[in-house]
Every structure is written in C-alpha cells, then in structure tokens.
Amino acid sequence: MDVVALTGIGLVTGMTTVLFGFGGGFVAVPVVVWADAALGADAMRVATATSALVMVVNAGFATAVTPRRVLRTLRGSGTLLLLLAVGASVGAVATRLAPADLARWAFVGYVALTIADLLLRPGFLRPHTGGGAAPGTPRPLPAVLGAPVGAVAAFLGVGGSVMTVPAMRRAGHTMQVATALANPLTLAIALPATAVSLCGAVVPAAGDAHVHLAGLVDLRAASALLLGALPVIAVLRRRPPRIPDRTHAWAYIGLLAMVTVAMPLAA
Template sequence: MYLIALFLAIGILTGLLSSMFGFGGGFVVIPVLYLLLPNLNVPDSLVMHVAVGTSLAVMIVNAINSTISHHRKGHILWFIFLRMAPGIACGALIGGVMASFIGGNILRYLFILFMIYTIASSLIKKTFVDIKDNDIAMPDPTKTSLLGGGIGFIATLLGVGGSVIIIPFLRKCQLKMINAVSLATPLSLPVAVIGTITSIWTGMQEPGLPPWCLGFVYIPAFIGIVVGGFIGVPIGTRIAHHLPDRLFSKIYLALLIVVVMTMIFE
C-alpha cells in the first residue's frame, strides 16, 4: 500500500510537470526509481536501465495526455512538430539500440552531465528568459531535421524525453514558453515509443530481473505513475496557461537545478 500511494503521488507530480514543462516524467521518475529499485530486488547493475525504461513507458501516456490537453487550448504549433518529428524518431531508434550496450553508472553520469550542460547554457544565453519579440525564427528544414535526430538520440539514451533540448532550442527560435512546452510533449512521443520498445526487448534478455519487470519496465511503478498522471496533467495545463512567460522560464530552470542536485548527491 505504501508503494502504491508513493507511485500515485509521483504520477500526479509527473503529470503536472509533463503538462507544465514538457517533462515526460524522466526528471522525477528516474531519480526516484533510482533510489527505490535496489530495495525491490532489481540488481544494482540494472537499476538505471530499469529506471530509464520505466520512465520512457510512462512518457508515452503522459505525452499523449498532455498533447490532447494543450491542443484543446490551441497552444501547439503543429507545423513545427511536423518539421522536427521525423528526425527525432530516427535518432530515438539509434539511441534506444545503443542504450543496452552502456553500463548503468555511465548512463547516470551522462544524465548528470547533460543536465548540468543544459542548465549552464540556458543561464548563459539570456534569451532563454527574455524573449525580445514574437517573430518565430526557425532554422531551415535540413538543420531542423538534423537537430531532431540529435535530440532523439540523446533523449532515448538518457530517458529524458528531449524537452531539455527542445525547449531551449525553441526559446532561441523566439517561441513563448507555453508554445515551447506544448510542442515538447508530442515531440517526446517518438522517443517514448521507440525507447520503450527497445527497453522491453533488450531487458527481456536479462535473466536477473524480478518477475514484475517487463524487460526494463517495472510494471507496478508504471501503472501507479500513469494513473496519477491523469490527475496531474489537467492541473498543470491550467497553471501553464496563466503563467507569465518570464516567470515560466525561471521556474523551468529552477526545477532542472533541483533534479540534477538530487542525482549528484545520491
């Protein structure tokens, strides 16, 4: 009962963050499961893989739920989605296959380093907080597709959904936070679907996992977090709709700092 309540609470929080900041759940699910899974008979060498795989599976449901919620409010710029999604899907496929060949500790360190880079670059580039005008300035389609491939590769490898790259990139392109966040949710879907499939497949080759695991997806955590997400997503969408753009961007950066500190000092 304790674990059920805990997973539900995590689900509400991840659902809220998914709709508010485009986080598919990885920034909460991965650190929390990294702490819990060793006590749930998951071998230490596979803890990070299971945390990432479960995060990706949760991301599918949260991304769909958040996308529907934001679309109803007219926040999503679908022409940008169509330009970026194919490249993200290709990169996600490559990242998902390579993830099984990288050790759990290496994945953890990559996750931390990537988060630090994202925070530092966002703080240095003051345009992340201050958008000077409302004219969208996207790169040409070729550059956008190549960037999408890199986003898909890194996001699937680390199980973070891609929002930490997508949102800073879209802010540089002069998008408001509400539009950048809204796009991050459907653009996380290729990463989530391909990453989950590869996590299940490669995890099924590991003999040491407990029976509640489907490959690298821990089913009780997945169910509890997903159910909680249906409570958190509509709340997060309503809050995001009313947040001033500058405050919105500052909260986003502050949240990234909290998560990376949690992973560093574990």
Template sequence: MNDLIIVAGVGFLSGITTVVFGFGGGFIAVPFVYHFILYTANLSPTESMIIAVATSTAVMIVNTGYASYKSHHGQLIKKEIIFPLVIFIGLGAIFGAYTSTLLHGDKLRYVFFAYILFTIIDCVFRPGFITEATDAKKLKVKESATLGPIIDYIAAMLGVGGSVMTVPLLRRKGYDMNVCVSSANPLAMPVAIVGTIMYAILGHSQSFGADYVGYVNIHIFLALTVFGFLGIVASKKYLPKIKDSVHAKAYICLLSIVLISMMV
C-alpha cells in the same frame, strides 16, 4: 503502503511537470525509479538505471499523448514547429536505447547528470532563454534534419523525452514558454514509442521477474501513469497561467532540483 504513497506523489508530480514544463514525466520519473529500484530490489546500480530510463520512457507515451491532446484543443501546438521536426526526431531512438544498455556501472547516471548540468548552464548563461519571448522564427528543414536525430538519440538514451533540448531550442527561436512546453510533448511521442519498444526487446533476455517487460517495470509504470494522468488533469484545470519569464526561470529551477537528486 508508504511505497504506494510515494509512487502516487511522484506520479502526480510527473503529470504536473508534463503540462507545465513539457518533461513528459521523464526528469521526475528517472531519478525516482532509479532510487526506488536500487533500494527495494536486489539489483545493481547499472540495472536500476536502465530500468529507470526504460520505465520512464514507457510512462511518457501516456503522459505526452494525453497532454498533447489537451494542448491541441487549447490551440497551443503550432504545426510549423511540429513538422518537419517530428519526422526527423523519430530516427535516433533505436540507437539511443541500445547505447544505454552498453553503459555499465554508473556511466549512464553520469551521462544523465552531465546532460542536465550542461542544459542548466546553457539556459542561464547563453542569451535567449530567460528573456521574454520575441518574434518567433520558424525552424528550417536543415535544422530539423540535423537536430532531430540528435535530440531523439539523447532522449531515448536517458528516458527524458527530449524536452530539455526542444524547449531551449524553440525558446531561442522566439516562442513563448507555453508554446515551447506544449510542443515538447508531441515531439516526445516518437521517442517514447520507439524507445519503449527497444527497451522491451533489448531487455527480453533479462530475468527480472514477472513484473517486467524487458527493462520496463510494469507495476511502477501503471502507478506512475495513473497518478500522472491525475496530475495532468489537475494542472489543466487549476494551475493559473504563469508569466513567461517566471516560467523560464522555474524550468531551470526544476532542472536544478533533479540534478541534486541524482547527486545524492
């Protein structure tokens, strides 16, 4: 019963962060699933981390899909941001998922940790993120072609949807935080879909039990998805509009909390 309450709470929180920060639930789900599997199943840290990343990636399909649908109706998604970046961002997930299965021991967790730490430092000390939004500049095709596969590769490897690269990228192009996080969700869809398929295939030879499809834990996926959906609905209905500069600072604060959780 206690486990169900914890999973429900984490799922609900992942839904909220999907709407407010464009995380797709990844940065909430990965640390939780890692610790949950590590302490409730007879699995190694390596297996627990890969399962966490894979399950988080699967959850993102539902979270980012529904959040994107709602943001589209709210006219927060701009086509000039999504295209052509979404085309190039779908190229790296296959290699990212494969790389994660090659990182043994705590290496994948260390990469996850380093990625968040670097992002926090970059957002705090490099100008353009915390400051108020300015006149937006459209992404060039060359930038999309260069950054898209890199974002997708890292996102699929860590199960985070790529928002921690796309949000700062769009922020420094002068977009409002609401636009940045709303755009992060549809941009995460290629990562989520391709990544989940790859984790299901790559983990096919593993014998984790009937609860799994490859590396994806079905029971945790369903629980996080259901309560994540409720979190998204509640966020859209009840959360007030956040001031732009406060929104940016809150983004950094949540990343810091995630970082601490992975240190424990």
C-alpha cells in the same frame, strides 16, 4: 509504501508534463532508480526504459488535450519528428549496451551543462528573435536537430524536453507554447524508445528483487506514476495556471537543478 510514494510522485510528473513539457522523464528517472535500487547497476537501465513508457502515456495524453491552435505551430515538422524517432531508436539500443554508470553520470552531467547554458547564454530567460525575424514571429526548429536530440534523449531517458524547450524558447516562443509543444516532440522520441525497451532482455536480478519487468520496463512503477499523473494533466490542461513568462523560465531552471541534486542521491 513504494507504490504509495510513486503515485504521489506521479502527481509531480503530471505537473511537470503540463508546466514544463517534461512528460515525466526527468522526475521519473531518479525516482525509479531509487525504487529499483535492489537491481544494482541495472536500475538505471530499467529507470530509463520505464521513464520512456511513462512519457508515451503522459505526453500522448497532454498532446491530445492541447489546443489545436498551439499544435498547428508544428505544421511542416514531419521530417523533424521522423528524425527524432530514428535518433530515439538508436539511443534506446545504446542504453542497453552501455555501462549503467555511464548513463547515470551522463544524465547528471548533461543536466548540469544545460543549466549553465540556460543561465549564461542569452535567449532563454528572455526570448528573442534573431536572423532578421520580425519581433513576435517564432522560427521553426531545424529538422537536423532531430536525430541527435532523439538519440541523447532516449539514452538518458529524459524525453527531449530539456533540449527542445530551450531551442523553441530561443526560436522566439513563450514558455507556455514551448512547453506545450515539447509534448508531441517527446511523444515522437518516447514511442520508439519504449518499443525497444519492451523488447529488451529482462534483468537477471529482477526475480530476486521482486521487480515486475516487461523487457526492461518496471510495470508496477510505471502504473503507479501514471495513476498519479494523468488526473493532474487533465485538470491543469483544462485550467492552466497563469504564470509570468520570466517566472516560468526560472522555475524550469530550478526544477533541472533539483533533479541534478536528486540523481546522485538516488544511487
């Protein structure tokens, strides 16, 4: 039943990948913590590692089927992508060394703070351009954000979209463009994080819990999530739903709120 449930939840990760740029991270982490609860405190480490692998595939596939005209927005962002990867490598190593409960509650705390920021600070629910930019002219993300975003995203197993989507929104992008561009940025974070996770030591309790690990990655959970997600990504990228921009932004906040509630319950 775990595999059936994970496949069903994979459908949700496919939708969040296309509609919100999450790549599956925010949904996958609490779900894998629940599925691998027999690992005890190590379930969070396994969840963040498994989430990274799911995001590599989901975000990579979503990027491949994104219109080229949208991806051209990232031209000149090579330094940003490189720093995202460097930060992600550091964050993935830190996940292996930090107490598991620290990562769990850091996840909950960060998402809660993000929700408050999106609601209270201007620029997300209604995008704006600042700094003298002409209306309708989005600004590029500063490359200096790359290392801290990559490190935090990999440590929490969230892929970075919770930081990059609001940043791009405040830079003047619509929700549709911001969430689409979050996928290639997530890929830059998830690739090195996955490499570090696959090289990690296997959790000692995994044998007793019948969890199939490669490094710190739960291969069964990842496969089931991807089985549900990939067909949904293919369909929604071909026929994207038309959602009003403000409604799209509120739905993004609503999903973050649901995950914030779900994470402590998965413990």
